[in-house]
Amino acid sequence: GDSVTQMEGPVTLSEEAFLTINCTYTATGYPSLFWYVQYPGEGLQLLLKATKADDKGSNKGFEATYRKETTSFHLEKGSVQVSDSAVYFCALIPNNAGNMLTFGGGTRLMVKP
Amino acid sequence: DAEITQSPRHKITETGRQVTLACHQTWNHNNMFWYRQDLGHGLRLIHYSYGVHDTNKGEVSDGYSVSRSNTEDLPLTLESAASSQTSVYFCASSESAGRYEQYFGPGTRLTVT
Numbered sequence: 427g428d429s430v431t432q433m434e435g436p437v438t439l440s441e442e443a444f445l446t447i448n449c450t451y452t453a454t455g456y457p458s459l460f461w462y463v464q465y466p467g468e469g470l471q472l473l474l475k476a477t478k479a480d481d482k483g484s485n486k487g488f489e490a491t492y493r494k495e496t497t498s499f500h501l502e503k504g505s506v507q508v509s510d511s512a513v514y515f516c517a518l519i520p521n522n523a524g525n526m527l528t529f530g531g532g533t534r535l536m537v538k539p
Numbered sequence: 540d541a542e543i544t545q546s547p548r549h550k551i552t553e554t555g556r557q558v559t560l561a562c563h564q565t566w567n568h569n570n571m572f573w574y575r576q577d578l579g580h581g582l583r584l585i586h587y588s589y590g591v592h593d594t595n596k597g598e599v600s601d602g603y604s605v606s607r608s609n610t611e612d613l614p615l616t617l618e619s620a621a622s623s624q625t626s627v628y629f630c631a632s633s634e635s636a637g638r639y640e641q642y643f644g645p646g647t648r649l650t651v652t
Contacts, residue, residue, distance in 0.1 A: 467645075468645060468646075469629055469643035469646050470582075475640060525570050527584075530581055531579065531580065
């Protein structure tokens with residue numbers, strides 16, 4: 427079945443460091459790919475998305491590129507801030523499964539001043 | 540502004556009791572979803588609905604039920620609460636057609652003692 431694998435956390439970085447959170451997926455065809463962020467005590471918010479191969483999603487300085495050849499959707503940010511501390515979830519919707527999201531396990535990011 | 544709300548935000552109940560968690564959205568979305576979030580498992584789908592009177596089982600539906608009598612609400616019922624159902628529960632909604640992102644509520648933390 428479809429699945430999403432994320433690097434385990436926590437990831438601890440100093441402010442202004444470069445961030446990469448790895449995400450790979452298993453799915454048939456061309457799924458839509460998403461990154462969601464969960465700040466402490468809150469629900470999930472969509473961070474960015476990509477719906478076809480080679481698309482780049484971007485928002486708030488975060489980027490991720492849909493790589494069909496490596497089935498990956500890694501999240502990157504050039505310079506993290508303390509306010510980026512949160513849990514990040516990679517997710518997909520298969521191309522034949524309506525609107526149902528399949529999530530990865532989540533990666534906690536902690537940014538220290 | 541449109542929103543999705545959940546109530547209660549925190550609930551403590553005893554084993555064997557019936558519990559109902561409320562979810563209300565004002566997006567006028569046809570699709571609604573219930574997830575549970577547990578450490579090490581990310582988010583797992585419990586039930587979902589694609590419209591009024593439509594309900595479907597997700598990955599972890601045993602011990603849970605939902606009903607959809609209108610567009611705005613999808614209450615989740617635990618028929619006989621068990622300690623294994625201690626979790627954080629999230630409701631989400633999305634537009635009806637296409638692979639659109641889901642909008643999440645703030646979550647309900649349920650403890651079964």
